[in-house]
Amino acid sequence: MRHVLLTDYRMLLVLVLIAGYFSFATLTEQYPTGADAARQVVALAERSCGRGASVVIVAESGEEALAFSDAAEDAATAAGLTVDDAVVGEPPEVAHELDRLTEAGTVPAAIVTTRAAAQWPLFAAMPERYPALARTPVISPVGHVWPSFLRRSNLLAIADRIVVIAIVAIGMTMVIITGGIDLSVGSLIALSAVVSTVLIRDLAGGASASAGAMALCCVAGAVLCGCVGLVSGSMVTFFLVPPFIVTLTMMLVASGLAFTLSGGQSVYDVPASIDRLGRGAAVFGIPNTIALMAVLYAVAHVVMTRTRFGRYLYAVGGNREASRLSGVPIAKVILVAYAICGCLAGLGGIVQASQLQSGAPTYGVMYELYVIAAVVLGGTSLMGGQGRVLGTLVGALVIAVIQNGMNLTGVESYTQKVVLGAVILAAVLLDVSRTRGRFSPSPRRESLS
Numbered sequence: 001m002r003h004v005l006l007t008d009y010r011m012l013l014v015l016v017l018i019a020g021y022f023s024f025a026t027l028t029e030q031y032p033t034g035a036d037a038a039r040q041v042v043a044l045a046e047r048s049c050g051r052g053a054s055v056v057i058v059a060e061s062g063e064e065a066l067a068f069s070d071a072a073e074d075a076a077t078a079a080g081l082t083v084d085d086a087v088v089g090e091p092p093e094v095a096h097e098l099d100r101l102t103e104a105g106t107v108p109a110a111i112v113t114t115r116a117a118a119q120w121p122l123f124a125a126m127p128e129r130y131p132a133l134a135r136t137p138v139i140s141p142v143g144h145v146w147p148s149f150l151r152r153s154n155l156l157a158i159a160d161r162i163v164v165i166a167i168v169a170i171g172m173t174m175v176i177i178t179g180g181i182d183l184s185v186g187s188l189i190a191l192s193a194v195v196s197t198v199l200i201r202d203l204a205g206g207a208s209a210s211a212g213a214m215a216l217c218c219v220a221g222a223v224l225c226g227c228v229g230l231v232s233g234s235m236v237t238f239f240l241v242p243p244f245i246v247t248l249t250m251m252l253v254a255s256g257l258a259f260t261l262s263g264g265q266s267v268y269d270v271p272a273s274i275d276r277l278g279r280g281a282a283v284f285g286i287p288n289t290i291a292l293m294a295v296l297y298a299v300a301h302v303v304m305t306r307t308r309f310g311r312y313l314y315a316v317g318g319n320r321e322a323s324r325l326s327g328v329p330i331a332k333v334i335l336v337a338y339a340i341c342g343c344l345a346g347l348g349g350i351v352q353a354s355q356l357q358s359g360a361p362t363y364g365v366m367y368e369l370y371v372i373a374a375v376v377l378g379g380t381s382l383m384g385g386q387g388r389v390l391g392t393l394v395g396a397l398v399i400a401v402i403q404n405g406m407n408l409t410g411v412e413s414y415t416q417k418v419v420l421g422a423v424i425l426a427a428v429l430l431d432v433s434r435t436r437g438r439f440s441p442s443p444r445r446e447s448l449s
Helices: 002-007 010-025 034-049 063-078 091-103 152-177 185-202 211-238 243-262 272-279 288-306 308-318 320-325 330-356 367-377 389-408 413-436 443-448
Strands: 027-030 054-059 082-088 110-113 144-147 281-283
Touching: 010 027, 010 144, 010 389, 034 054, 034 063, 034 110, 054 063, 054 091, 063 082, 082 091, 152 185, 152 288, 152 308, 152 330, 152 367, 152 389, 185 211, 185 243, 185 330, 185 367, 211 243, 211 272, 211 330, 272 288, 272 330, 288 308, 288 330, 288 389, 308 320, 308 330, 320 330, 367 389, 367 413, 389 413
Parallel strands: 054 082, 054 110
Antiparallel strands: 027 144
């Protein structure tokens, strides 16, 4: 097990180290918000004032503040506290309400409020402005030191952001293991998103389309991309055209089709419910996209390690001639690998269309580079015959963590490109080193010696 982690999954250690660095770099004082903050301050009020005490709830304007106010009222009632008033608004509105309470002779035992509202000058000047409230404590959420990087919302954002690249990278892993490459996946993402949304708009009823009709349109988009992948595989297999040239051509064709079908515009006439896949959450609050990604990687891992097709992939990429002599159906294996890659690129386009509630020919720009980078970072050799799909997932996470961490630490976008490029180059150099053997001379040097 240790040998596997140090070789095939050594990027897992890199991922942990990068995550550790950004965790340390983003250590800040964190404060609960919304309902969590409400429960905390009500508990503090009960502890300091006792059951039966009266409180006034104050929150600034906004949806999160409204959630705080509602949750605080519920928590106060459950804790046996009396709510004299609940005010959600700006300082003048709160001041007016405090004037009314003091004129009526109402003196609450405590004022519970949000972190932002507690910093208003109004509360700092309260002893002078409202002498009756001079001894009334203003209770706000208590903070704790925690990395912004490790907040649950940020971790889910990392996984949600990388999900399209990670899904497409499954198919790319299969293609690269066979010794090929597919540069068309970025354009296939756009083509699938456009085809799916155009079909929904023109054939399924647009914004009033049913869930079943939307599903069929999305399947059509993914199947079309699978057919494009099948064409690429056919050219590579039967006409012996280099994969780089074939898929570069298909990248241009798919991009051109996406722009033609959409008229160069985004397609927005789709039901609002299309976002259920991209933004919804089904079980334990886990986003549907993350659940889908996990299922796909589990299936791909089983296919790659436990099936005949998986063994054939490695055999074709490791030694094509030996595979042919052993009876491996090389043409069929390559065709299926490219078709799967195309279908998964199409699925990635559907996910992106769901996340953005539209389809556009500009989706997927530069994604082919990120996908290939994730595969290489995950330990798959560009020479073919070596790699693991779970390593690809680690590679995708490395890219997402680096991007997210640099955003949190304020690194500008241009510098981020330089860093990501350096990481990818390092991964390629490691791949070359592993393939040729450490410190071994290159063929060019041997010929010169």
